[in-house]
Amino acid sequence: MLVKLLRYGSAGLLLAGWTGTALAFGPTEWTQYRMGPEHNAVFEDGKDIALPDAHYRTSDQVRATPVIVDGRLYIGNHATGGLFAFSLEDGTALWSDNHPWFRHAPNWVHAETITDGKRLYVAYGNRVFQSAEVRGTGESGVMAVDPETGAPLWNHLTVGEVMPTPALWNGLLYAVTGAAELRAIDPETGTLAWKLKLPGWVSMSSPAVTEDGMLYVGTMDAVVGVDLQQREIVWRHDEIASFTDVPPAVGTDNVVVITAVKPYASATEEERAQFPDAAKGYLHFIYGFDAANGKLLWKDLLGSGPKQDNNTSGAPAIADGNVYVGSPYTKSVFAYDVSSGEKRWEHPTQNKVKGAPAIADGLVFFGDTSGLLYVVNAENGEALKRRNGNHLPTRDALERKNGPPLPPRKVGGSLSNTKNTALAPAGPVVIGDTLFIGSQDGYVYRISIPDWINQ
Numbered sequence: 001m002l003v004k005l006l007r008y009g010s011a012g013l014l015l016a017g018w019t020g021t022a023l024a025f026g027p028t029e030w031t032q033y034r035m036g037p038e039h040n041a042v043f044e045d046g047k048d049i050a051l052p053d054a055h056y057r058t059s060d061q062v063r064a065t066p067v068i069v070d071g072r073l074y075i076g077n078h079a080t081g082g083l084f085a086f087s088l089e090d091g092t093a094l095w096s097d098n099h100p101w102f103r104h105a106p107n108w109v110h111a112e113t114i115t116d117g118k119r120l121y122v123a124y125g126n127r128v129f130q131s132a133e134v135r136g137t138g139e140s141g142v143m144a145v146d147p148e149t150g151a152p153l154w155n156h157l158t159v160g161e162v163m164p165t166p167a168l169w170n171g172l173l174y175a176v177t178g179a180a181e182l183r184a185i186d187p188e189t190g191t192l193a194w195k196l197k198l199p200g201w202v203s204m205s206s207p208a209v210t211e212d213g214m215l216y217v218g219t220m221d222a223v224v225g226v227d228l229q230q231r232e233i234v235w236r237h238d239e240i241a242s243f244t245d246v247p248p249a250v251g252t253d254n255v256v257v258i259t260a261v262k263p264y265a266s267a268t269e270e271e272r273a274q275f276p277d278a279a280k281g282y283l284h285f286i287y288g289f290d291a292a293n294g295k296l297l298w299k300d301l302l303g304s305g306p307k308q309d310n311n312t313s314g315a316p317a318i319a320d321g322n323v324y325v326g327s328p329y330t331k332s333v334f335a336y337d338v339s340s341g342e343k344r345w346e347h348p349t350q351n352k353v354k355g356a357p358a359i360a361d362g363l364v365f366f367g368d369t370s371g372l373l374y375v376v377n378a379e380n381g382e383a384l385k386r387r388n389g390n391h392l393p394t395r396d397a398l399e400r401k402n403g404p405p406l407p408p409r410k411v412g413g414s415l416s417n418t419k420n421t422a423l424a425p426a427g428p429v430v431i432g433d434t435l436f437i438g439s440q441d442g443y444v445y446r447i448s449i450p451d452w453i454n455q
Contacts, residue, residue, distance in 0.1 A: 125161020136161025298341025326353025412439025
């Protein structure tokens with residue numbers, strides 16, 4: 001069974017103030033997109049700490065997933081490339097894009113600021129094409145900075161953007177580029193160790209790396225599995241579809257899950273026959289591949305409709321044998337069985353969902369592009385119920401029967417007041433009993449899960 005007993009009925013330890021030099025909170029390192037290959041950014045340390053609601057102000061839009069490591073929050077800005085480190089203990093900026101002196105990346109930051117505990121690594125670049133084969137203009141690359149001061153340590157320049165989050169594995173840093181390259185970089189010096197040509201350019205497909213040294217990434221019109229020890233592509237799936245925008249997720253059952261968008265005009269006769277209700281325009285598919293050989297295990301249509309402006313596909317996350325993913329075409333979030341591809345449920349939302357969900361203790365957390373944050377039951381996709389009328393604590397949030405549905409929570413907007421952008425493309429992170437999510441209004445929001453769901 002997927003559902004676990006929740007501890008949220010009796011709220012976890014709520015810290016109103018702290019003593020000592022640092023708050024021990026979160027993992028000690030963060031080595032790839034959303035913590036690991038399953039891309040479920042959830043960390044449980046057994047302390048059940050629920051930090052009180054707060055927000056952290058940056059200088060520009062936040063489109064990256066917040067990284068919480070050892071009592072600190074690291075984040076970068078979209079257009080300015082500003083970099084920030086905040087203390088979770090008192091909310092202060094330890095260093096920022098203008099203190100103690102100017103700290104920023106040379107271009108957009110959509111990637112997470114990952115760390116091995118020694119250095120911070122952040123990728124940068126933009127989505128403008130300089131040619132049909134190369135995406136990214138201006139300076140592009142990966143840089144390392146000092147976690148204590150934000151001072152740059154090295155800067156590895158690339159041809160083509162590096163908007164996806166890099167990954168650390170076995171002593172090297174791996175980055176994929178808008179010039180269709182996989183680059184292995186020495187994390188101490190920033191020098192190139194080796195590189196490999198990919199089938200196409202990569203946009204936002206942050207690579208997933210498993211413990212055995214396999215790297216999976218989506219490119220334009222292909223998905224590939226790379227053996228990092230052999231330094232070669234061991235399988236590839238070729239199809240006219242935009243896999244390049246989606247970070248693949250890899251489950252413990254060795255299934256690689258990714259979504260992609262393709263024009264209806266490029267759909268095969270088999271696809272048109274299998275999905276006769278698909279609207280003309282663009283088709284949003286979800287795929288399950290055998291991680292060892294790339295064999296297509298299952299495929300389904302999430303939705304269809306007009307072309308999206310950017311971040312065209314939802315990012316999947318895997319937990320407890322299921323994959324959870326949103327679709328900007330259907331304005332829904334879905335759950336599928338990872339092994340069989342059987343659709344478990346669909347939960348409608350008020351707007352588009354592009355960021356990856358976070359799945360913790362039988363609950364699924366996700367945000368939509370209007371700035372609404374949702375929580376639903378991971379077993380059946382139903383919204384949680386409020387506590388019953390007498391407001392007595394219930395033992396388990398999933399056992400509530402009588403109250404009205406808990407509505408989505410408004411947590412952010414857009415600096416430019418643009419519609420349908422607020423919580424895209426980053427998804428929520430859950431550390432203990434606390435949720436973090438970045439917004440395009442320039443803030444990272446911190447939310448006490450017990451306080452929220454025990455309304």
